[in-house]
Amino acid sequence: MTDARPPGGPVEDLDGHTLDELVDYLDRGRTPYDPGIESSPACRIALAGLERLRARAADLLEEDAAAAPARPEHWMTAVLDRISLESRPGRRFALPDLPVGTDAVVTEGALRGLVRAVGDSVPGLLTGRVRFTPQEPGGAVDLAVEVSLVFGAPVDGTVAEFRRRVLALLPDQAPFPIGRLDVRVRDVLEVPEGGAS
Amino acid sequence: MESSDVGADVLTLASDGLLAGRAADGDDRAFAVLLRRHSPVLRAYVNRLTRRPSDADDVLQEVALTAWKALPQLQNPDSVKAWLFRIAERQAFAMLRRQPQTAEIDEELPSAEDSLARFDDRDQLRSALSRLPAQQARVWVLREVGGLSYDEIAETLAVPQSTVRGALALARKRLLDAMGGTA
Numbered sequence: 001m002t003d004a005r006p007p008g009g010p011v012e013d014l015d016g017h018t019l020d021e022l023v024d025y026l027d028r029g030r031t032p033y034d035p036g037i038e039s040s041p042a043c044r045i046a047l048a049g050l051e052r053l054r055a056r057a058a059d060l061l062e063e064d065a066a067a068a069p070a071r072p073e074h075w076m077t078a079v080l081d082r083i084s085l086e087s088r089p090g091r092r093f094a095l096p097d098l099p100v101g102t103d104a105v106v107t108e109g110a111l112r113g114l115v116r117a118v119g120d121s122v123p124g125l126l127t128g129r130v131r132f133t134p135q136e137p138g139g140a141v142d143l144a145v146e147v148s149l150v151f152g153a154p155v156d157g158t159v160a161e162f163r164r165r166v167l168a169l170l171p172d173q174a175p176f177p178i179g180r181l182d183v184r185v186r187d188v189l190e191v192p193e194g195g196a197s
Numbered sequence: 198m199e200s201s202d203v204g205a206d207v208l209t210l211a212s213d214g215l216l217a218g219r220a221a222d223g224d225d226r227a228f229a230v231l232l233r234r235h236s237p238v239l240r241a242y243v244n245r246l247t248r249r250p251s252d253a254d255d256v257l258q259e260v261a262l263t264a265w266k267a268l269p270q271l272q273n274p275d276s277v278k279a280w281l282f283r284i285a286e287r288q289a290f291a292m293l294r295r296q297p298q299t300a301e302i303d304e305e306l307p308s309a310e311d312s313l314a315r316f317d318d319r320d321q322l323r324s325a326l327s328r329l330p331a332q333q334a335r336v337w338v339l340r341e342v343g344g345l346s347y348d349e350i351a352e353t354l355a356v357p358q359s360t361v362r363g364a365l366a367l368a369r370k371r372l373l374d375a376m377g378g379t380a
Binding site for chain 1 (some may be wrong): 206210212213214215217219222232233244245255261262265269274318319322323336338341342370372377
């Protein structure tokens with residue numbers, strides 16, 4: 001950014017260049033260097049103006065949002081009420097060894113929720129996406145879980161504790177043998193002093 | 198299992214990508230955190246595109262419901278904010294098509310007087326933007342705020358690319374002229 005301010009008056013004469021050309025030139029990061037544009041005072045003034053405009057555009061929505069009066073977000077409540085009724089069941093896994101004539105399933109969604117809850121119970125860890133990948137029908141199911149760690153939590157110990165808790169609980173709940181359990185740490189959470197707001 | 202209520206608090210610190218992944222898995226708490234985090238700027242964006250703040254709640258509701266349904270298909274959860282913006286564009290223009298106004302009556306958007314004490318670049322842009330014809334303002338906002346390509350803007354507005362280029366050139370010239378005055 002530059003402090004150069006174009007003088008008052010409209011952008012008209014750009015020494016044979018158009019505003020579109022200047023915008024394209026800016027979009028390319030002013031490379032390759034164009035002596036025709038760079039040596040024209042009118043173009044340089046317009047470029048400075050375009051850069052200021054772009055900087056302001058980048059902040060426009062945040063500023064609008066900050067200036068907006070606080071309001072009750074009734075629409076959000078309506079949305080959350082509605083989606084809580086629309087679960088994501090995913091695949092259905094039949095429970096084995098039931099008496100003939102009976103039938104029961106556990107949904108992938110329920111098992112994901114279980115893994116999520118187990119993960120969130122581990123100090124310093126927050127569960128992300130949970131993936132079940134059956135190897136073959138009736139066989140073991142692999143599990144891939146993304147997690148975030150709170151800054152400062154020991155990686156090895158925290159992930160090991162997560163694995164321990166999942167493997168302690170899931171075999172009792174899932175109607176299939178657990179194959180691989182892959183845990184990927186996707187990012188680290190910075191928790192401000194005094195905890196989350 | 199130990200019960201833990203730390204999740205609800207820590208969720209507010211979680212990355213967009215983690216929240217989007219959880220929401221895709223069906224965690225409505227994570228989705229609520231995402232909505233609270235991004236709805237103020239989404240509302241501002243919708244208002245800039247439609248100039249009808251009184252309809253923003255309806256648009257945002259559609260944005261949220263569409264997002265919830267489509268989240269499992271989102272390829273890159275880390276880009277969920279940009280993805281929500283794309284949904285907001287579609288829903289904003291869908292609303293304008295559903296409820297066209299015979300006369301273009303622009304509602305009040307944040308202006309210099311009520312938002313900022315200093316009259317500077319920001320106010321000049323706001324004021325100039327509000328004076329632009331609606332279509333020019335829309336095209337400029339889609340390009341410079343939404344980051345859409347000319348082709349994407351043409352598709353979003355269902356107009357030829359030449360129309361987009363023309364409107365954008367006029368918008369830029371007027372905004373530059375307006376911001377060119379001495380502060």
